[in-house]
Amino acid sequence: xxxxxxxxxxxxxxxxxxxxxxxxxxxxxxxxxxxxxxxxxxxxxxxxxxxxxxxxxxxxxxxxxxxxxxxxxxxxxxxxxxxxxxxxxxxxxxxxxxxxxxxxxxxxxxxxxxxxxxxxxxxxxxxxxxxxxxxxxxxxxxxxxxxxxxxxxxxxxxxxxxxxxxxxxxxxxxxxxxxxxxxxxxxxxxxxxxxxxxxxxxxxxxxxxxxxxxxxxxxxxxxxxxxxxxxxxxxxxxxxxxxxxxxxxxxxxxxxxxxxxxxxxxxxxxxxxxxxxxxxxxxxxxxxxxxxxxxxxxxxxxxxxxxxxxxxxxxx
Amino acid sequence: xxxxxxxxxxxxxxxxxxxxxxxxxxxxxxxxxxxxxxxxxxxxxxxxxxxxxxxxxxxxxxxxxxxxxxxxxxxxxxxxxxxxxxxxxxxxxxxxxxxxxxxxxxxxxxxxxxxxxxxxxxxxxxxxxxxxxxxxxxxxxxxxxxxxxxxxxxxxxxxxxxxxxxxxxx
Numbered sequence: 001x002x003x004x005x006x007x008x009x010x011x012x013x014x015x016x017x018x019x020x021x022x023x024x025x026x027x028x029x030x031x032x033x034x035x036x037x038x039x040x041x042x043x044x045x046x047x048x049x050x051x052x053x054x055x056x057x058x059x060x061x062x063x064x065x066x067x068x069x070x071x072x073x074x075x076x077x078x079x080x081x082x083x084x085x086x087x088x089x090x091x092x093x094x095x096x097x098x099x100x101x102x103x104x105x106x107x108x109x110x111x112x113x114x115x116x117x118x119x120x121x122x123x124x125x126x127x128x129x130x131x132x133x134x135x136x137x138x139x140x141x142x143x144x145x146x147x148x149x150x151x152x153x154x155x156x157x158x159x160x161x162x163x164x165x166x167x168x169x170x171x172x173x174x175x176x177x178x179x180x181x182x183x184x185x186x187x188x189x190x191x192x193x194x195x196x197x198x199x200x201x202x203x204x205x206x207x208x209x210x211x212x213x214x215x216x217x218x219x220x221x222x223x224x225x226x227x228x229x230x231x232x233x234x235x236x237x238x239x240x241x242x243x244x245x246x247x248x249x250x251x252x253x254x255x256x257x258x259x260x261x262x263x264x265x266x267x268x269x270x271x272x273x274x275x276x277x278x279x280x281x282x283x284x285x286x287x288x289x290x291x292x293x294x295x296x297x298x299x300x301x302x303x304x305x306x307x308x309x310x311x312x313x314x315x316x
Numbered sequence: 317x318x319x320x321x322x323x324x325x326x327x328x329x330x331x332x333x334x335x336x337x338x339x340x341x342x343x344x345x346x347x348x349x350x351x352x353x354x355x356x357x358x359x360x361x362x363x364x365x366x367x368x369x370x371x372x373x374x375x376x377x378x379x380x381x382x383x384x385x386x387x388x389x390x391x392x393x394x395x396x397x398x399x400x401x402x403x404x405x406x407x408x409x410x411x412x413x414x415x416x417x418x419x420x421x422x423x424x425x426x427x428x429x430x431x432x433x434x435x436x437x438x439x440x441x442x443x444x445x446x447x448x449x450x451x452x453x454x455x456x457x458x459x460x461x462x463x464x465x466x467x468x469x470x471x472x473x474x475x476x477x478x479x480x481x482x483x484x485x486x
Contacts, residue, residue: 305329
């Protein structure tokens with residue numbers, strides 16, 4: 001940007017502030033008009049600046065508590081700081097995700113992880129069996145008093161070997177799940193952790209200290225502040241361990257999110273298609289076959305732009 | 317036209333084959349979760365699709381990492397906004413009960429205004445918003461913020477400049 005242009009923006013902003021002060025008199029207005037008409041670029045910049053101000057979504061923001069708007073826009077360090085400091089700021093901001101060592105993919109002792117398109121199954125020293133869904137990661141720690149698995153991301157099915165002396169604990173940033181011997185699934189996202197009990201029972205203790213005992217057939221969602229929801233398990237939550245995904249009357253968007261874990265590359269889904277309801281059992285290990293099936297059974301078109309690149313749209 | 321489309325798609329396809337893995341690794345070193353890295357890398361390529369001067373790009377990795385960095389920032393910033401907003405809203409829970417759809421609209425509005433005002437001091441943001449949303453005079457804003465009227469006018473100048481530049485350089 002040239003210095004001249006910068007100066008014009010500066011002047012235009014001065015004028016805007018005067019004109020919008022509500023105290024501008026006739027003389028101000030005349031002086032402004034002289035400035036504006038003296039150079040076509042002046043008029044252009046003023047017009048664009050008014051246009052930019054009009055981009056502020058006033059109607060929506062006006063309805064909100066003012067303190068909430070102000071707290072939000074002042075909530076974090078700004079963009080330039082972010083870009084200036086590089087990504088360490090991001091890592092700190094993305095926060096809560098990691099404990100201490102960010103950057104994740106540095107392999108830690110006891111770390112197990114799966115990538116796109118592959119599940120993993122491990123038997124631990126105590127005989128417990130961990131199955132990781134695609135794109136998941138855990139850190140395992142076997143100690144004399146306690147066995148612990150920290151779920152860093154993704155989804156975990158655990159079959160706990162019984163050991164009354166050493167509780168088995170699954171930890172997330174939201175809390176922990178304690179068991180003696182049982183089978184359950186833990187799903188982790190940034191927002192919350194979900195536990196699905198398959199056999200026996202476990203105890204949840206959230207970071208905030210709230211406790212809850214969950215029995216077989218129940219499912220609960222919690223975050224660091226407490227338990228958000230307790231309900232009945234669907235019974236199909238562990239289908240992925242067999243390479244299947246079962247959905248009942250869910251938006252296509254949530255099914256495609258599951259499929260994305262299993263297909264390298266991009267699956268683009270239009271908003272209209274994402275909202276369609278879907279019910280059925282689908283294969284995870286042959287995503288292209290699943291997509292073909294979807295195309296035949298639903299009003300959607302599946303277009304392959306390249307081998308890596310698929311678009312799903314609502315058929316018109 | 318048809319031909320250019322095909323060239324474009326061939327070029328992006330080649331980048332995808334050559335660079336996707338690299339990009340995912342690059343992003344992966346910056347975020348914690350593999351699936352986040354995957355999402356960000358995918359979204360990057362989606363945005364590359366809309367990149368007009370694709371044939372002029374000499375160093376695809378530089379372009380890809382720049383776009384990816386922006387996507388990471390936007391996501392990070394949006395989560396922050398959302399969290400701050402929800403936390404504050406909890407104090408007003410009795411007065412204000414937005415539906416999930418309304419909440420989405422609200423978050424979009426906050427993201428939009430945040431982008432426009434980004435980089436201003438919190439006082440300048442407050443001055444601009446009180447003026448635009450509440451129709452407060454500079455005098456009233458000065459009283460509210462405990463500063464002089466001429467200071468408020470300076471805030472407004474800064475804000476108008478910022479908003480203009482934010483629009484100029486998306």
